C-alpha cells in the first residue's frame with residue numbers, strides 16, 4: 001500500500017464530471033469507481049460518449065473532476081503528471097512532423113529538462129520494433145509505425161502509469177491485431193500499469209488483465225471483468241472458446257447497459 005493510504009496502481013473513487021453545454025450542464029461521469037492494480041493492464045470499454053476519454057483526461061490532469069478522486073500510487077493524479085510520472089498516447093499519434101522518430105521520442109525528456117541516459121532513445125526504438133527508422137520523419141511512416149513512436153514516447157520518462165486512448169482506433173484490422181501482439185510484448189518487457197480506452201471487445205480481452213465495462217452517459221463502471229487467460233497470449237487464442245466466452249460476456253454487459261447500440 002502507498003503511504004497516503006491509496007492503492008499502488010490507479011484508483012478512481014466517486015468521480016463526477018459535468019460540462020457546461022449552452023445554458024445547461026451535461027453530466028458526463030457519475031460515481032466512477034475503478035481500481036487498476038499495480039503493474040496490471042486494464043481496458044475501459046463503453047458506448048460512445050459514456051465518458052471514457054474524460055476519465056483519461058482527468059487522470060492526465062487535463063480536466064478536473066467535480067467530485068471524487070483520481071489517485072496513482074495514493075498520490076493525486078495531477079501531482080503524478082507534474083512530476084512526469086505518466087505516459088500518454090492517443091488515437092492520433094500526435095507526432096511533430098518536422099522531428100525525426102528519435103527526436104519525437106526524446107521530446108518528453110526535453111520538456112522535462114532531463115538529459116537522456118545513454119542508449120535510452122535507441123533502446124526505446126528497439127523496444128517498439130523501429131530499429132533502423134530513427135532518422136525518418138512521421139510522414140515517411142505507416143500508421144502502425146507512428147503509433148509505435150507514440151508508445152515509445154509515452155515510455156520515455158519511465159512512467160509508473162501509461163494511459164492509452166484508442167491507440168489503434170485509426171488502424172486497419174490486420175495492423176491493429178499485429179499492434180496488439182506488439183503492445184503485449186512491449187508491456188511484458190517494460191512493465192507499466194496501463195489503462196487503455198478501446199471500442200474493440202476482442203482487443204480488450206486479448207490485452208487485458210481486466211476489462212472495465214461502462215454504462216451510457218453519465219458513465220460509471222458497471223462491471224470489472226477479470227480476464228483469466230494465460231500469457232503470453234498468441235493469435236490462436238482468438239479462436240479459443242474461453243476467449244469467446246469473455247467477449248460474449250462483455251458484449252452482453254454493453255448491450256444490457258445500452259440496448260440501442262450493440
Ligand SMILES: Nc1ncnc2c1ncn2[C@@H]1O[C@H](COP(=O)(O)OP(=O)(O)OP(=O)(O)O)[C@@H](O)[C@H]1O
Pocket residue numbers: 019020021026028046047048049050051052053054055217
Ligand atoms: N469539453 C467538453 N465540453 C462539453 N462536453 C464535453 C466536453 N468533453 C466531453 N464532453 C461530453 O462528455 C461526454 C463524454 O465524452 P467523452 O469524450 O469522454 O466520451 P467517450 O466515451 O470517450 O466517447 P467516444 O467513445 O465516442 O470517444 C460526451 O457527451 C461529450 O460530448
